Amino acid sequence: MEKNVGTFDRIVRLVVAILLIVANATGWVTGMVGLVLAVIAGMILSSVLSGYCPLYAMMGIKKTI
Numbered sequence: 001m002e003k004n005v006g007t008f009d010r011i012v013r014l015v016v017a018i019l020l021i022v023a024n025a026t027g028w029v030t031g032m033v034g035l036v037l038a039v040i041a042g043m044i045l046s047s048v049l050s051g052y053c054p055l056y057a058m059m060g061i062k063k064t065i
Contacts, residue, residue: 003051006063017044
């Protein structure tokens, strides 16, 4: 897997994932919506850690700067 997510994009994704986790952990969002947000946060965190986004790969986007 070749990295296709740049540094700035990874920082933005990390902030969004942390916000989603905090919203779920503090009870701002509960139930099924909370579960969906937790799964989305996990997917975002995996792209932050790996530097690879499957959606970017499908669309042909490469932002490695």
